[in-house]
Amino acid sequence: MNERLLKAVDERIDELIALTVELIRFPTVNPPGDAYQPCAEYLGARLKKRGFGVEFVRGEGAPGDTDRYPRINVIGRFDGRGPGATVHFAHRRGGGWRRLERRPVCRHRP
Secondary structure: OOHHHHHHHHHOHHHHHHHHHHHHHOOOOOOOOOOHHHHHHHHHHHHHHOOOEEEEEEOOOOOOOOOOOOOEEEEEEOOOOOOOOOOOOOOOOOOOOOOOOOOOOOOOOO
């Protein structure tokens, strides 16, 4: 793994934990798909603050997408300063959670 990347993550560990805590607080219960839009708007605002262009795209036709519970995707774009690798991040819907915690606590820190 790239040493610079690992160092950057280590230097921002508190910020990353705080972001994770904030995201877990959104009650994005699925089904039916509660709070997708507020969560997407939160992420979009964070990206914009860091200089990204942000676009929100509804996943029309995606499983679970309805007018009441739209599936909102956040697309953030940051144009680099030169040639190089392109990075894509995606989130897949998961399952198997046994406990829903809206007041997360970090129990383990590296």
